[in-house]
Amino acid sequence: MIQLLYLTDKDNLDLIPEERSELYKFKELGIEPIVKVWDEVNWNDYKYILIRTVWDYSSKSILFLDKIKSAEENGSIVIHSSSIINWNIDKSYLLEFQKMNLSIVETKVVNNLNADHVSLALKEFSNLVIKPKIGAGGKDTFIVNSTALLDSSLLGQDVLIQPFIPEIQTIGEFSYLFFGGEFSHCVLKRPMKGEFRVQDDHGGSVMAFDPTIDQINNAKLYISSLPFKTVYARVDVVESCGKMLLMELELIEPELFLRFSKNGMNCFIESISNVITG
Numbered sequence: 043m044i045q046l047l048y049l050t051d052k053d054n055l056d057l058i059p060e061e062r063s064e065l066y067k068f069k070e071l072g073i074e075p076i077v078k079v080w081d082e083v084n085w086n087d088y089k090y091i092l093i094r095t096v097w098d099y100s101s102k103s104i105l106f107l108d109k110i111k112s113a114e115e116n117g118s119i120v121i122h123s124s125s126i127i128n129w130n131i132d133k134s135y136l137l138e139f140q141k142m143n144l145s146i147v148e149t150k151v152v153n154n155l156n157a158d159h160v161s162l163a164l165k166e167f168s169n170l171v172i173k174p175k176i177g178a179g180g181k182d183t184f185i186v187n188s189t190a191l192l193d194s195s196l197l198g199q200d201v202l203i204q205p206f207i208p209e210i211q212t213i214g215e216f217s218y219l220f221f222g223g224e225f226s227h228c229v230l231k232r233p234m235k236g237e238f239r240v241q242d243d244h245g246g247s248v249m250a251f252d253p254t255i256d257q258i259n260n261a262k263l264y265i266s267s268l269p270f271k272t273v274y275a276r277v278d279v280v281e282s283c284g285k286m287l288l289m290e291l292e293l294i295e296p297e298l299f300l301r302f303s304k305n306g307m308n309c310f311i312e313s314i315s316n317v318i319t320g
Contacts, residue, residue, distance in 0.1 A: 046088075091113055215230070
């Protein structure tokens with residue numbers, strides 16, 4: 043049986059329920075998942091490595107990238123590869139979609155943020171969302187409508203500045219899940235009242251959503267435009283004024299919302315198996 047290093051973080055050593063209960067399906071394909079905390083194990087001991095719920099990687103990004111590089115230099119196959127991770131870890135990738143004439147939430151990339159950057163952006167947009175270029179889970183993400191309200195933790199950081207999209211609060215954020223480049227399922231994430239972040243940690247809720255063929259095809263454009271193939275991908279979008287706008291494309295450690303799909307876990311496992319067994 044082929045061993046697969048299945049990486050998580052310390053808080054999720056037992057994995058999230060929807061994945062833990064389905065791991066036996068890997069064994070049916072001749073693959074044995076070995077669940078380990080990503081920063082407590084030597085990746086080089088394994089031929090095949092799956093980056094899954096490593097939800098604290100952004101606070102240890104240098105170590106994370108070093109471990110991927112070392113494993114690949116040792117001949118390991120990492121899902122996803124270092125080329126994909128290095129591209130996706132910095133949210134500046136959004137600008138590449140803009141250059142391809144694909145719609146994104148308007149984004150400005152600012153290094154070493156200061157109050158002048160914010161003041162200038164506020165002349166264009168009355169409400170801003172500011173988030174780290176490297177970050178996850180809505181951490182250190184703020185709405186700013188005055189330089190006086192600028193959180194000090196953002197100062198000096200490399201960030202993205204975006205206009206606040208009000209449909210986030212009135213409609214929500216859509217996540218389209220793709221395995222092996224093919225659509226699997228979709229969910230609608232909504233923030234709690236008075237919030238704008240949709241993650242569970244911030245009180246958000248999730249429900250299954252049945253998109254139209256046009257919506258699926260529009261979401262797939264972001265996947266098909268990539269210069270590499272993905273094993274799994276989550277396309278996070280908001281719909282504003284009848285237009286789909288990309289918020290983030292998650293290729294590193296996304297919540298896959300498998301509990302909202304009857305066949306999602308099977309598609310997920312099959313896409314991984316195709317890499318391992320060919």
